[in-house]
Amino acid sequence: DAGVIQSPRHEVTEMGQEVTLRCKPISGHNSLFWYRQTMMRGLELLIYFNNNVPIDDSGMPEDRFSAKMPNASFSTLKIQPSEPRDSAVYFCASSLSLRSGEQYFGPGTRLTVT
């Protein structure tokens, strides 16, 4: 299995621009999670889906952030407009189910907003 796939791996953009991060979970996994990692705040859960349905988005920092999962094999995290404080590494993770507990992480997207 290819594991969780994220694209792009690196993104540099200017403040005010729209940014879209993409994730393909492991085939057969029903739960998908978006995390953000920074030096100051560590790993933060932004939102997670179960069977393509958003379950908890309480970690999404602002309305500028949105996430979708149109089907079982694809999810996006969008930031519009982006700000320098959004600079971080964004990870996507998937798990067989919520009950399985074990999450498999992608390699991350390093976002830099200038």
Added chain:
Amino acid sequence: AQSVTQLDSQVPVFEEAPVELRCNYSSSVSVYLFWYVQYPNQGLQLLLKYLSGSTLVKGINGFEAEFNKSQTSFHLRKPSVHISDTAEYFCAVSDPASSYKLIFGSGTRLLVRP
């Protein structure tokens, strides 16, 4: 709310020495416990997990952890470390009775010196 405390931000150790990375959690209910490792510029990889049963859990790369309910701890140990074990280690907890969200500690950087 659940929380995870990793008191040591960095642990330096010489190669082939034993190491223990500490993790304490706060929860009054049954929990799932995990240790993840993050190598530079990579995503998180599961080292081991405790869901139920034996309190001594063995994981990959020679690591093990012991669940201690009375002390609410889940310390990670390895009897002899290698240079290649240099990485960031994260303890995480989830509540199987409710949201299954993973709550991560702040991480411990293990620095193995020759």
